[in-house]
Amino acid sequence: xxxxxxxxxxxxxxxxxxxxxxxxxxxxxxxxxxxxxxxxxxxxxxxxxxxxxxxxxxxxxxxxxxxxxxxxxxxxxxxxxxxxxxxxxxxxxxxxxxxxxxxxxxxxxxxxxxxxxxxxxxxxxxxxxxxxxxxxxxxxxxxxxxxxxxxxxxxxxxxxxxxxxxxxxxxxxxxxxxxxxxxxxxxxxxxxxxxxxxxxxxxxxxxxxxxxxxxxxxxxxxxxxxxxxxxxxxxxxxxxxxxxxxxxxxxxxxxxxxxxxxxxxxxxxxxxxxxxxxxxxxxxxxxxxxxxxxxxxxxxxxxxxxxxxxxxx
Numbered sequence: 282x283x284x285x286x287x288x289x290x291x292x293x294x295x296x297x298x299x300x301x302x303x304x305x306x307x308x309x310x311x312x313x314x315x316x317x318x319x320x321x322x323x324x325x326x327x328x329x330x331x332x333x334x335x336x337x338x339x340x341x342x343x344x345x346x347x348x349x350x351x352x353x354x355x356x357x358x359x360x361x362x363x364x365x366x367x368x369x370x371x372x373x374x375x376x377x378x379x380x381x382x383x384x385x386x387x388x389x390x391x392x393x394x395x396x397x398x399x400x401x402x403x404x405x406x407x408x409x410x411x412x413x414x415x416x417x418x419x420x421x422x423x424x425x426x427x428x429x430x431x432x433x434x435x436x437x438x439x440x441x442x443x444x445x446x447x448x449x450x451x452x453x454x455x456x457x458x459x460x461x462x463x464x465x466x467x468x469x470x471x472x473x474x475x476x477x478x479x480x481x482x483x484x485x486x487x488x489x490x491x492x493x494x495x496x497x498x499x500x501x502x503x504x505x506x507x508x509x510x511x512x513x514x515x516x517x518x519x520x521x522x523x524x525x526x527x528x529x530x531x532x533x534x535x536x537x538x539x540x541x542x543x544x545x546x547x548x549x550x551x552x553x554x555x556x557x558x559x560x561x562x563x564x565x566x567x568x569x570x571x572x573x574x575x576x577x578x579x580x581x582x583x584x585x586x587x588x589x590x591x592x593x594x
Contacts, residue, residue: 292319350362361398398422399589422568433581453501472535496553524560527564
């Protein structure tokens with residue numbers, strides 16, 4: 282099959298079966314729910330989700346799934362995240378992967394993205410070599426993870442937040458609802474000094490409208506939202522075969538610092554995830570976010586075997 286024989290088009294429902302079989306052949310478990318969910322997201326939010334299938338006639342040559350985030354890191358320039366890619370083993374060396382990557386770069390650059398990010402297990406040398414050839418380098422973010430065993434909360438939050446903090450007390454924590462968005466925006470703006478309203482509004486909409494199981498939480502103190510943790514279930518993005526939760530962002534209002542809000546949120550999230558048999562939780566953190574890294578370390582997060590990669594456009 283020549284390089285020109287494969288045509289790249291948007292993924293269709295009819296492609297899911299072949300994509301699932303190819304994905305399984307490449308070493309994953311069968312995960313049709315993951316691909317069906319991404320197809321649904323692409324239909325509902327065509328400006329945010331990109332799902333491509335490379336075909337030759339009725340045969341699948343390969344696939345690629347990506348999404349676009351706006352304002353995640355404070356910058357209003359969108360960033361593309363590549364979540365899954367695969368090519369038929371007998372097509373290796375025939376340009377299918379190159380074509381898919383070039384298609385992604387063209388599409389996201391046209392939509393204003395300045396960068397593509399992804400993750401890869403360092404035990405996958407062929408995939409690492411592919412990304413290196415495609416212009417990716419090591420990113421500045423660390424991928425951290427832990428299992429969903431109960432969080433051992435310290436008697437004092439000294440190593441988590443404020444050395445002068447009061448004795449830890451469990452704070453009321455509940456499921457995040459749509460009306461919490463203004464409080465979340467206020468807290469995030471105080472923490473980051475950035476306007477991430479587009480990103481956060483999209484995330485709230487995603488967890489409210491497109492999460493089969495809602496796992497995002499807010500903590501309250503005296504009837505006010507004092508902190509939040511936004512998370513989602515991931516049943517199979519890049520190279521993962523088991524259910525995992527992803528923490529996208531978290532924050533505690535500066536006025537509530539040292540009151541155990543962050544620990545209460547994390548403890549409740551882990552308890553909730555364990556109750557629905559989610560295996561682990563992961564997140565990405567910038568290397569120089571020292572306070573956040575310290576908090577996550579105290580919550581038993583450790584470096585994962587995945588490397589964060591980026592490609593400037």
